[in-house]
Amino acid sequence: MKVTPTPLEGCFVVEPNVLYDERGYFMESFNEKRFEERTGVNVHFVQDNQSHSAKGVLRGLHYQTGEHAQAKLVRVLQGEVLDVALDIRPDSATFGQYFSVVLSSENQKQLFVPRGFAHGFLVLSETATFFYKCDNFYNKESEGGILFNDPEIAIDWQFQGEHLIISDKDKVLPLLKNSRPIW
Template identity: 75%
Template sequence: MNFIPTKLKGCFVLEPKIIFDERGYFMESFNEKTFQENTNQEVHFVQDNQSYSTKGVLRGLHYQTGEHAQAKLVRVLSGEVLDVAVDIRPDSETFGQHVSIMLSAENQKQFFVPRGFAHGFLVLSETATFFYKCDNFYNKESEGGIIYNDPSLNIDWQFQESELIISEKDKVQPTIDNAKKAW
C-alpha cells in the first residue's frame, strides 16, 4: 500500500496494491502495523461505521471534541464521493485549510483523517456506500460541526448549492470561527 501525505500534516491518502486475476481481485485494505509504520501515528480503531446516500447528499462537516475526538480511515465501497478534511487544530500552521479527494469503489483509495479535523463528503454518483473506521467511540455531547459553505473555507463541492441534499442539522452549523473548539 502506498501512503501519500497531503498538505495537511497527519492526513494521508492510501492507495492499495490490488492483485487482479481471472477470478477478480484481492487487496489488503488495512494492516495496523503497516499503517503505523507509514503514518508514524499510533492509531487503534475501535468502531466501524457505514452509510448509504444518494447523489447530492452532503454529510458534514463533523468532528468530535476533547477526549472523544476521533481519527477516521474512510473509503467508498460503492459509488463515488468527494471527501473533505478541514484542519481545526488551533495551533496548526494549516488551521482552517482543507484538502479534498475523490474516493470511489473504482479507485479503492482510502483517506486517513486524524483527530483535530472536521470531515465531510458529497456523493457524486447515483448512490454511494461510505465506510469508515474510528479510533474512538461516538459521544453525542462531544459533537462539533462547521457549516459546509463557510466562506472562509472556500470549499469547492463541485455541485450547485441548489442540488445539495443536506440535513437540517448540517444547514445550521456555525462557521469555523464560531464552532466548538476541538480541544
C-alpha cells in the same frame, strides 16, 4: 500499501495494493503495522461506521471534541464521493485549510483524517456506500460541526449548490470562527 502525505500534517491518502485476476480482486484494506511504518501514526480503530446515500447528499462537516476526538480512515465501497478533511487544530500552521480527494470503489483510495479535523463528503455518483473506521467511540455530547459552505474556508464541492441534499442539522452548523473548540 502506498501512503501519500497531503498538505495537511497528519492527513494521508492511502492506496491499498489491489490484486486482480479473472475472479475479481483481493486487497488488504488496512494493516495497523504497515500503516504505522509508513505514516509514523500509531492508531487503533475501535468502531466501524457505514452509510448509503444518493447523489447530491452532503454529510458534514463533523468532528468530536476533547477526549472523544476521533481519527478516521474513510473509503467508498460502492460509488464515488468527494471527501473533505478540514484542519481545525488551533495551533496548526494549516488551521482552516482543507484537503479534498475523490474516493471511489474504482480507485480504492482511502483518506486518513487525524484527530483535530472536521470531515465531510459529497456523493457524486447515483448512490454511494461510505465506510469508515474510528479510533474512538462516538459520543453525542462531544459532537461538533462546521457549516459546509463557510465563505472563509470556501470549499470547492464541485457540485451545484441548489442540488445538494443536506440534513436540517447540517444546514445550521456554525461557521468555523463560531464553532465549538475541539479541545
